Amino acid sequence: QHAKQSGNGSSHFNDAMARDLHHRQRMTERLLAALKGDGLQLCYQPQFDLTTGELVGAEALCRWHDAEWGWVSPGEFIPLAEERGLIRPLGDWVLQEACRQLVAWRHSGLRLPGRLSINISAQQFDDPQLAGHIAGLIEDTEISSIALEITESDFMRDPEQAVDITRALRQAGFALSIDDFGTGYSSLAYLRRFAADALKIDISFVRDMLTSHHDRAIVDTIIAMARALGLRTVAEGVETREQAAALAELGCDQAQGYYFGRPVSGVAFFEQWGATVGRD
Ligand code: C2E
Ligand code: MG
Numbered sequence: 077q078h079a080k081q082s083g084n085g086s087s088h089f090n091d092a093m094a095r096d097l098h099h100r101q102r103m104t105e106r107l108l109a110a111l112k113g114d115g116l117q118l119c120y121q122p123q124f125d126l127t128t129g130e131l132v133g134a135e136a137l138c139r140w141h142d143a144e145w146g147w148v149s150p151g152e153f154i155p156l157a158e159e160r161g162l163i164r165p166l167g168d169w170v171l172q173e174a175c176r177q178l179v180a181w182r183h184s185g186l187r188l189p190g191r192l193s194i195n196i197s198a199q200q201f202d203d204p205q206l207a208g209h210i211a212g213l214i215e216d217t218e219i220s221s222i223a224l225e226i227t228e229s230d231f232m233r234d235p236e237q238a239v240d241i242t243r244a245l246r247q248a249g250f251a252l253s254i255d256d257f258g259t260g261y262s263s264l265a266y267l268r269r270f271a272a273d274a275l276k277i278d279i280s281f282v283r284d285m286l287t288s289h290h291d292r293a294i295v296d297t298i299i300a301m302a303r304a305l306g307l308r309t310v311a312e313g314v315e316t317r318e319q320a321a322a323l324a325e326l327g328c329d330q331a332q333g334y335y336f337g338r339p340v341s342g343v344a345f346f347e348q349w350g351a352t353v354g355r356d
């Protein structure tokens with residue numbers, strides 16, 4: 077207000093920019109401290125077969141609790157980590173922590189029927205040595221228990237390189253899902269060459285598929301196309317029984333979402349789901 081009156085129209089804007097920059101700098105420092113200390117956690121969201129209703133896997137999702145700010149959303153700190161060069165060490169931590177959890181579950185008698193999915197950022201994916209790098213971080217025996225999720229738009233940043241990297245990942249024994257599918261404009265030709273196993277139907281289409289013919293048609297088309305290409309489909313963000321039923325009717329293979337189960341700690345996951353699968 078005052079700045080406007082004095083004719084210096086941009087000073088408020090500059091102040092706000094400076095405050096924002098300062099906040100982001102503080103947040104970066106505290107995220108780094110959380111990463112170095114033990115301030116980050118992984119949560120695990122169960123995934124189910126839509127035909128049999130059986131647990132088939134889980135997705136690991138990163139969580140950050142800050143003493144002052146409380147829970148910070150990954151929608152906020154993952155982009156920050158990407159921007160500030162922290163995503164590779166953070167991604168390494170996620171992979172190692174996820175493997176530690178798989179081993180801990182196994183020792184308690186829970187063997188995940190399918191794979192544990194782990195999200196990979198654009199900058200991690202932008203590494204021609206990614207397959208070797210990940211294999212070096214974890215035990216060889218865990219490779220067959222892990223699926224990597226990469227968003228569709230990240231595949232398309234450099235599709236030719238993506239083709240090579242995905243092939244190397246598959247050759248090493250990782251499974252591969254294309255995350256947030258339907259939002260990233262990939263071409264059919266590339267989809268065939270990406271060597272993925274599964275398409276994850278973006279939450280936005282699932283959310284609106286019962287109210288919008290348009291979105292239902294998109295879901296239908298994605299499932300038909302995936303089938304033609306020999307890819308599994310996994311629906312994200314299923315919140316109601318009606319959505320689950322509609323997806324099953326369209327032939328979607330698997331689903332995750334609040335209707336089935338929220339992301340929970342490794343201990344809670346074991347307590348909730350351990351009894352539903354075969355124990356060792
Ligand atoms: P994403 O990989 O697409 O993960 C799915 C998001 O949907 C998660 O949000 C999950 O908690 C949320 N979700 C699951 N079921 C439902 C539902 O029924 N309704 C609604 N409204 N949401 C649901 P979250 O945990 O906040 O993560 C957001 C995004 O942050 C992820 O999207 C992923 O792109 C990124 N992210 C999370 N953890 C990691 C990580 O360890 N590494 C990287 N690189 N990215 C991560
Ligand atoms: Mg994901």
Ligand code: MG
Nearest residue numbers: 195227255256
């Ligand atoms: Mg994502």
Ligand code: MG
Nearest residue numbers: 255256276312
């Ligand atoms: Mg997604």
